Structures are given as structure tokens and as C-alpha cells.
Amino acid sequence: MRTEYLEYLLEVARTKSISAAAKKLFIGQTTLSAIINSVENELNVKIFQRTHRGVALTAHGERVIAIAEEMVENNRQLLNLFADTEPTRRNIPLVAYPSACSILSLYLTARLRACRDEPTLSMREVMSTKVVSSVANGMANIGVGASARHEFFNSQYSAHNNGFTFEPVYTDHFCLCVSRTSHLAGNASADVSELTEEHLAVTDSHPISSTSSVGGILKYVRRFSVFNSMEVIKKAVLAENMVAVLPRLSYYEDPHVASGDLRLLGLTGFETELSNFLVLNEKGGLNTQEKRLVGFIRDFYRELEEREKQGALA
Incomplete structure (x- = not known):
């Protein structure tokens, strides 16, 4: 699973909307929906449930997002592990x-x-x-x-x-x-x-x-x-x-x-x-x-x- 897919999940969870997240991420809504489906299939769990207002996290989805936040943060720290000061822009x-x-x-x-x-x-x-x-x-x-x-x-x-x-x-x-x-x-x-x-x-x-x-x-x-x-x-x-x-x-x-x-x-x-x-x-x-x-x-x-x-x- 690609790290940026986890970042996409976090953005959807923040905005509570696939269309809003897609606009913010500058990707197509269809593409983002397909990525969410592929992650859900890979994990064999439903992360989001559709509502009339957008999407909401399922109980399993809340656990997934919590772990995803930790993984994304750990990835950021790993990329900057040997930086002498603040993380440098690559x-x-x-x-x-x-x-x-x-x-x-x-x-x-x-x-x-x-x-x-x-x-x-x-x-x-x-x-x-x-x-x-x-x-x-x-x-x-x-x-x-x-x-x-x-x-x-x-x-x-x-x-x-x-x-x-x-x-x-x-x-x-x-x-x-x-x-x-x-x-x-x-x-x-x-x-x-x-x-x-x-x-x-x-x-x-x-x-x-x-x-x-x-x-x-x-x-x-x-x-x-x-x-x-x-x-x-x-x-x-x-x-x-x-x-x-x-x-x-x-x-x-x-x-x-x-x-x-x-x-x-x-x-x-x-x-x-x-x-x-x-x-x-x-x-x-x-x-x-x-x-x-x-x-x-x-x-x-x-x-x-x-x-x-x-x-x-x-």
C-alpha cells in the first residue's frame, strides 16, 4: 500500500467528503473513490460509510485512521531522521x-x-x-x-x-x-x-x-x-x-x-x-x-x- 494512499484517507476523514478531498488533493473524484475501494479491499474492512452529507468513519475506519496517522507521521520522521535541524525540504x-x-x-x-x-x-x-x-x-x-x-x-x-x-x-x-x-x-x-x-x-x-x-x-x-x-x-x-x-x-x-x-x-x-x-x-x-x-x-x-x-x- 502506497504511503500517499494513507494521506488520502486522512484527507477524506478530515473533510468528511470524497469530492471535497479530491479537489483539495487535485485528483479526480473517481480516482479517489477507486483508491479508497482498493484500500478497503486490501484491508478487508469498510473504512467509510456514505451518508447524505458525505462520508463518515465506521468503527473499523476510526481504528484504521488512527493507525494511518501514526504511520504517516512515522514516515515523515523517517524521511528526516538524519536532519541536523528542522526537516529540510527535498x-x-x-x-x-x-x-x-x-x-x-x-x-x-x-x-x-x-x-x-x-x-x-x-x-x-x-x-x-x-x-x-x-x-x-x-x-x-x-x-x-x-x-x-x-x-x-x-x-x-x-x-x-x-x-x-x-x-x-x-x-x-x-x-x-x-x-x-x-x-x-x-x-x-x-x-x-x-x-x-x-x-x-x-x-x-x-x-x-x-x-x-x-x-x-x-x-x-x-x-x-x-x-x-x-x-x-x-x-x-x-x-x-x-x-x-x-x-x-x-x-x-x-x-x-x-x-x-x-x-x-x-x-x-x-x-x-x-x-x-x-x-x-x-x-x-x-x-x-x-x-x-x-x-x-x-x-x-x-x-x-x-x-x-x-x-x-x-
Whole structure:
């Protein structure tokens, strides 16, 4: 049983609500319910009973929570056993490609803040093609990368060649982003050949003309501008009626998409699939905080897939 699961139980017991606890922990309510069920099944005991006001501890649940509090506290003390003064905040480095950096940073920070020892996330943005090499160079033991279909094997081979764990976690797709006022806004999809007269907003990461299939779009457009971040690209689409081609994950919970000011269209004419993956350097063993972070990353992608099934990604 993972230590953070005990922390989840404590939060549910404090708030007396699975939905309130899920919001505070920044995880899906469905995910939290599944975790509670798995713990109850593992212990063969009912911890919470549902009421019209939320949840309440059963008699057995009160004993479980008392022991869980002690175990979590003992774990915190163990992690700081050899600290000379007050418990020190642990630093967890992570490298990730731009889209993952954008949507994971706040999610992971919120999850780590809910931990008793509250380690510090040190997130570095790198190009998708540099994630494996960044882990190999010692920037972090954990990397989140993405590869187009024809590049996927190269990333996997490079990871395995370095003795790293390579774990696919999510299948994303590139999409076309236009403003509400664009003549393309009413379409469900567009072909790259239709972008000839459009002004394309790009970063130095997407599209990459020489290393990514999406770079083929640059063969069709006559005008493009390179910006320093995806957020500036979104502003360019809104303010200047430009268009952008980015992974759909870049628009996760974007308020402009939710309001309809930005429209996301499917793209045809090139391979749009983009596989997200985890790279783990476990040769020296991941520490407790790193293992916890990996669990949070997996949780995020599982929740993302759940939301997609419900049609609520944006």
C-alpha cells in the first residue's frame, strides 16, 4: 500500500467528503473513490460509510485512521531522521517537454503540497527530442517526453540503450487552433493544404522542421512567426487571428477554449499522433519523493483519459 494512499484517507476523514478531498488533493473524484475501494479491499474492512452529507468513519475506519496517522507521521520522521535541524525540504528535479511542462507543473505542485514533507518540484522544460538525453546527462531521474509515431522507436531505443525504464502513458494528437473569428472556426477539421494563406504561430519546439513530422506543415504555409512560449502563441491566435499547431494537451483546461474564443480543429494531411511517455533512471534507485512524483504523473494521465472518455478534456 502506497504511503500517499494513507494521506488520502486522512484527507477524506478530515473533510468528511470524497469530492471535497479530491479537489483539495487535485485528483479526480473517481480516482479517489477507486483508491479508497482498493484500500478497503486490501484491508478487508469498510473504512467509510456514505451518508447524505458525505462520508463518515465506521468503527473499523476510526481504528484504521488512527493507525494511518501514526504511520504517516512515522514516515515523515523517517524521511528526516538524519536532519541536523528542522526537516529540510527535498528537491525533486523533473524534465518535461513543453506541453507536459505547461499542464503538469501546477497539478504536481498542488499534489506535493498535500504531502506532509512537502518536497519542492524543480521542473525543467526541454525539447521533446531532448528528454531522454537530459535524463542521461543527469538533469533528473524522471522525464516526461513525447514522440511522433515514426520517432517513437528512436526514443524507446535510446532509453533502453541507457538502461532506463520507458513507459508509454498517453496518446495525444496535434490539432489546429484558430480564433473564434477565423474563417476555419466552423469546421470540425482542416487539411494542411488549406493553411497556405494562414499566418502560423510556432515555437522553437513545435513545429520542428527537421525532426518532427509536424514540421511538414512548414512546407505549406508561406508565413510563420516564432514565439518563445505556447502561451504567447495562444495570445497571437486570439489577438492577430493567426493559427497554431500544437498538441491537444497544450489546451488542457484552457479558459479560452472553454469560452469558445479559441477553437480546436482536427488536422489531416500528416501524421498527428503524439505518444507521451515516462523515462525513469532507476539504476541507482528512485528515492521516496521521486517514486511519489512518478505516481502523481501516472495519476494525472489516468485522470486525463477518464475525462476524455467523458468528453471533458478542455
